Amino acid sequence: MNKDLLARYSAPVPRYTSYPTAPHFHDGVTGDLYGKWLSEDGGPDALSLYIHIPFCDRLCWYCGCHTKQIKRYEPVVGYVGALQAEIAMVAERFPVRRRVESIHFGGGSPTILSPDDLAKLREVLDRHFDIEPSAEISVEIDPGFVDEIKLEAWRRFGITRASVGVQDFDPVVQKAINRPQSFEQTAKVVKMLRSFGVGGINLDIVYGLPHQTLESLQRTLDLALSMNPDRFAIFGYAHVPWMKKHQTLIDEAALPGAEARYEMAERVSAVLLQAGYLAVGLDHFARAEDSLARALTSQQIRRNFQGYTTDRAASLIGFGASSIGRNAGGHVQNITATGEYIRAVNEGRLPVARGFALSDTDRAVGEAIEALMCHYSFSVKELSQRYGVAADVVKADAARLLQQDKDGFIRFDGDHFEVVGDGQRFVRTIASGFDQYFGRGTARHSVAV
Incomplete structure (x- = not known):
């Protein structure tokens, strides 16, 4: 390599x-x-x-x-x-x-x-x-x-x-x-x-x-x-x-x-x-x-x-403490500290610390990223059928990533987006190109390989 x-x-x-x-x-x-x-x-x-x-x-x-x-x-x-x-x-x-x-x-x-x-x-x-x-x-x-x-x-x-x-x-x-x-x-x-x-x-x-x-x-x-x-x-x-x-x-x-x-x-x-x-x-x-x-x-x-x-x-x-879940509304995470988690439950409160309410754009982008992580490809047309104009951001990012691709890792025909060859080893990095929140805030991550 x-x-x-x-x-x-x-x-x-x-x-x-x-x-x-x-x-x-x-x-x-x-x-x-x-x-x-x-x-x-x-x-x-x-x-x-x-x-x-x-x-x-x-x-x-x-x-x-x-x-x-x-x-x-x-x-x-x-x-x-x-x-x-x-x-x-x-x-x-x-x-x-x-x-x-x-x-x-x-x-x-x-x-x-x-x-x-x-x-x-x-x-x-x-x-x-x-x-x-x-x-x-x-x-x-x-x-x-x-x-x-x-x-x-x-x-x-x-x-x-x-x-x-x-x-x-x-x-x-x-x-x-x-x-x-x-x-x-x-x-x-x-x-x-x-x-x-x-x-x-x-x-x-x-x-x-x-x-x-x-x-x-x-x-x-x-x-x-x-x-x-x-x-x-x-x-x-x-x-x-x-x-x-x-x-x-x-x-x-x-x-x-x-x-x-x-x-x-x-x-x-x-x-x-x-x-x-x-x-x-x-x-x-x-x-x-x-x-x-x-x-x-x-x-x-x-x-x-x-x-x-x-x-x-x-x-x-x-x-349980720190557990993460999801449903139609979005993501939720429980209180991480076990003592605080137990206290909240004993007081009769759902022990949620934080979460994220999903928009249709979030759902469209999330589905595209999950499909890349699982199968290295997704269909813009299918996303548009489910999420309408909310999927337009995915199509725009797909076109941008194809234009930026100098290594032959990406194929995109306006509908089908696919990561091919050695690019599949780096799919996390390619997927981050669709992430509308990546780079915001102070979050730090582990290396991609």
């Missing part, structure tokens, strides 16, 4: 798991407004739910999530009580009882929950929603802090998919990010999950970590492939110490540069494609029989706050 080309396209840009992106959310969206949006949403489409557990048994230095390390379980007890109350409050705002087709537990480490508290959450969800028998129920797992008893509790809850955090198996890299985790630990957890009938196993791997090399990354991939997962999620490490102070514990001098990061991303892609996985969007890989791969072939992939997904629900309801 040409160094000048890499320098131009690897500048910091958003990851585009929403549009507008979270740094542009504001406190003009309140709990009262969110309650109004919920009261106007009568379905009939099923909902998707996200439940955030902001606690960990350890704090990994690379982590960019809203979480904190705890030594005692007591804080979790109060938090679970608040979650139960928030679930009830939200359900009561809907004009009718709603169906649920997807539940995702993120964190933090959701498996920090005790079996009793997990059962309480299932009970309150069943009391207020109709969870479809075919619902996908997924959970993020840290293999270093889970055992057979906890996994059995998750089996009873009904999980169908587990995302197992690997990051890197190299001991030097693990020490540099404060995440010791043996291959044997990880393989044992994967084996237990399969014995409990969990049909979908995802492995998460990160490139661009301190002291990581192509050789060490290759060894990690070889070990990961030996577990025969259904999917891989491959993330470029986002070094954002201005947002996550614990990342200052990472030696910046040990981080790979832009060229090395690009080579790592290319190596991962080559290895997984050779192993029979299909590339899904920018950073996911799935076996041909996996639902994500099937959705890819039918142009049904979506991208939300959890990354690439088969979730087609129009409304995603977030529960």
Whole structure:
């Protein structure tokens, strides 16, 4: 890859798991407004739910999530009580009882929950929603802090998919990010999950970590492939110490540069494609029989706050501190600090901190960016049919980007816009050309490769 080309396209840009992106959310969206949006949403489409557990048994230095390390379980007890109350409050705002087709537990480490508290959450969800028998129920797992008893509790809850955090198996890299985790630990957890009938196993791997090399990354991939997962999620490490102070514990001098990061991303892609996985969007890989791969072939992939997904629900309801959701009105994010979140819920308030009310222009641009991130293309004509003149800004930006394209990365015939060839590796940067808010304010982002 040409160094000048890499320098131009690897500048910091958003990851585009929403549009507008979270740094542009504001406190003009309140709990009262969110309650109004919920009261106007009568379905009939099923909902998707996200439940955030902001606690960990350890704090990994690379982590960019809203979480904190705890030594005692007591804080979790109060938090679970608040979650139960928030679930009830939200359900009561809907004009009718709603169906649920997807539940995702993120964190933090959701498996920090005790079996009793997990059962309480299932009970309150069943009391207020109709969870479809075919619902996908997924959970993020840290293999270093889970055992057979906890996994059995998750089996009873009904999980169908587990995302197992690997990051890197190299001991030097693990020490540099404060995440010791043996291959044997990880393989044992994967084996237990399969014995409990969990049909979908995802492995998460990160490139661009301190002291990581192509050789060490290759060894990690070889070990990961030996577990025969259904999917891989491959993330470029986002070094954002201005947002996550614990990342200052990472030696910046040990981080790979832009060229090395690009080579790592290319190596991962080559290895997984050779192993029979299909590339899904920018950073996911799935076996041909996996639902994500099937959705890819039918142009049904979506991208939300959890990354690439088969979730087609129009409304995603977030529960818990810092959780983000969306519905027809716009995006909402809950209070981040767990104490303030619990206080708001205990006072009977929807614990919304900020959000963004969407215009039709926002919806048209957001749909175009999501289509680029998922399938590298979109149709201006289809956007115009849905959003009318609000889609004109997309057409104008498409023409401008084609004119500016000196590298042959873009095709545009007045309707069909497509990112081609090596440009697909830089789709985040190209997508930012449609972002009407990018560059406004003081938001800072991770590098694009």
